[in-house]
């Protein structure tokens with residue numbers, strides 16, 4: 001099953017490679033990983049999207065917790081949470097497709113942030129599934145490049161990951 | 164007053180009461196060696212290869228409950244040390260390894276003798292640090308010792324660039340340490356401990372499976388009390404040997420791939436299994452599916468949550484230090500009125516004793532013509548009164564020592580279990596002898612393994628370490644040959660080593676005593692003579708039966724009850 005795990009870790013050189021190394025060394029799946037400092041510059045917040053059987057997910061959580069640099073961890077999928085991902089997608093926008101693409105972006109509440117006479121760059125924030133679905137709608141023929149940040153996740157209401 | 168980074172480092176080691184550092188100098192650690200030279204509190208043991216420095220620090224730590232310390236230079240010094248670090252990591256040895264690094268301004272430029280030490284060692288250390296500022300040396304060393312020793316122990320690497328070791332700052336050793344992202348658990352959950360007590364009291368066929376965690380947490384006394392109170396059979400893993408006395412009637416021997424029939428059968432047929440500081444290794448429970456076929460309840464005590472439910476499902480996990488958890492468990496058991504059912508236990512012991520009779524414990528056919536390796540170990544046990552510190556290398560000789568040297572005390576048995584590192588035995592014995600001067604220390608090895616760190620005979624001479632080397636020389640990389648015999652149609656591909664050295668003359672060349680023993684009748688007198696030489700290192704080259712195999716054996720991937728008992732079966 002797909003899990004989304006949030007970490008607070010020391011904002012130190014090498015901390016990211018400890019997490020990445022753990023996943024490759026132990027053969028765990030990693031769908032996406034995003035990381036940036038928090039309001040406390042000594043801490044980074046990381047969101048990892050992974051998948052595996054319950055036993056594997058349990059090990060992933062334990063192994064992450066065991067890293068000395070990991071200060072706190074929450075498996076967001078175990079409760080209510082929100083996830084958002086940012087995508088920038090550049091598409092070939094010519095002729096009849098141009099109008100159609102604009103409409104698609106609007107339906108998804110995306111924004112066109114750059115236009116030329118033959119391209120659009122669409123910005124979209126949403127769940128990973130929503131982003132997937134826009135890409136599918138556009139179709140690979142029209143897509144010139146896709147940039148995605150990977151998911152960022154946060155617990156709902158009082159589910160707070162803080163030191 | 165301001166001190167240099169190197170001075171600070173040495174002051175830190177003094178503060179940690181480090182008596183010995185095992186190491187090897189080089190360019191990146193020149194300032195550190197200069198400071199070592201100027202003082203005499205921290206003594207340095209100059210090895211002949213950095214791998215040996217780390218194994219020696221490992222043997223030092225395992226046989227004493229102290230943190231082992233090794234010091235190596237950058238580049239090749241560090242890479243040579245990696246095998247030692249990985250060995251310590253797999254067996255959870257508390258250790259601090261200090262490595263020199265190229266100066267901070269040269270890092271990343273492919274400078275002379277530069278390697279990414281933190282990157283290379285990351286997967287095989289508990290934690291590591293690159294110290295970029297001299298102001299951080301003291302706090303980093305304090306953290307390194309704390310991390311190495313607390314929770315599940317392990318090696319910690321501190322990489323110090325050359326310029327940092329020469330920069331100056333004021334020195335203050337932190338009195339205490341806390342790391343906000345690191346909180347090892349020590350006390351177990353009381354509710355779960357009470358539940359464990361209940362499950363154990365209700366068990367009809369209890370079994371206790373104790374591992375290296377018992378030794379690491381110095382909980383042998385508590386374990387012995389528990390086993391006797393529950394009147395349960397007890398087995399040890401390879402790493403746990405000595406954690407429960409082998410001479411106790413509750414002991415059913417080691418379990419696993421080369422464990423006894425009775426231990427493996429009891430594991431498979433018990434109804435409540437208490438795992439204590441053991442990690443359900445693949446060499447221990449064999450095939451996981453086969454192991455899980457039986458509906459037994461499993462209680463698992465371990466300080467590392469990731470050891471629990473890693474390979475097998477556990478019914479009752481207890482995260483905590485073995486000693487504290489067992490203390491509390493014993494309190495609950497002694498405080499209650501319930502006792503285990505004598506009738507159920509009698510039936511269970513009858514079954515265990517039947518297995519003992521079938522397995523015959525451990526058996527081999529002795530000979531008057533050719534030396535049987537098991538016979539040498541039995542005699543070694545007899546002559547040392549079962550009280551020696553024994554290190555080993557890796558292979559058949561290691562398994563025979565585990566089986567036939569009946570360890571009654573913890574920290575006497577020093578072997579590389581998790582990584583299985585040939586070349587471990589002799590340097591580990593050096594560390595053991597340094598921290599236990601005057602004690603009897605023997606290294607049981609094979610003619611293959613000993614050659615992996617044989618240069619350390621020179622270190623032994625320099626530091627007058629009277630280690631007894633028991634080489635069970637079967638002329639083969641025996642353990643591999645055994646697998647080739649069983650599973651690869653007797654094709655002994657590259658397991659016979661031609662042109663072995665004359666070990667007697669080799670020992671003599673290093674300034675030691677050498678002995679060659681070729682007849683069974685000479686085994687005992689030779690051992691007696693060697694152990695009587697209290698001040699000499701004696702290298703004993705026992706020519707043993709090249710065809711002997713290690714039994715019992717659970718072939719790789721098989722279940723515990725699919726054990727092969729001996730050649731005839």
Ligand SMILES: Cc1cc2nc3c(=O)[nH]c(=O)nc-3n(C[C@H](O)[C@H](O)[C@H](O)COP(=O)(O)OP(=O)(O)OC[C@H]3O[C@@H](n4cnc5c(N)ncnc54)[C@H](O)[C@@H]3O)c2cc1C
Pocket residue numbers: 253254255314315316373374375376377379380399400401402403417418419420421422439440441442443444446447464465466467470483484485486557558561562579580581582583584642
């Ligand atoms: C050739 C060869 C053959 C082998 N055959 C066998 C065999 O037949 N049988 C066998 O048993 N092994 C065998 N081994 C060894 C095997 O590979 C493992 O190293 C060994 O079984 C692991 O032992 P352990 O489970 O006790 O764990 P260890 O590696 O000793 O780990 C200790 C466990 O205790 C925990 N712990 C540490 N400190 C504490 C504390 N204070 N409180 C609580 N928990 C703590 C740790 O978290 C860990 O889970 C063999 C090795 C070789 C090289």
Ligand SMILES: Cc1ncc(C[n+]2csc(CCOP(=O)(O)OP(=O)(O)O)c2C)c(N)n1
Pocket residue numbers: 556557558559560561583584585586608609610611612613635637639640641642643
């Ligand atoms: C460094 C290293 N290389 C290879 C191996 C694989 N290996 C395991 S046992 C063994 C044979 C050891 O031979 P020897 O030291 O003569 O011991 P014996 O089995 O004959 O008692 C080998 C090659 C290992 N464990 N370690």
Ligand SMILES: [Mg+2]
Pocket residue numbers: 558609610611635636637638639640641
């Ligand atoms: Mg051999």
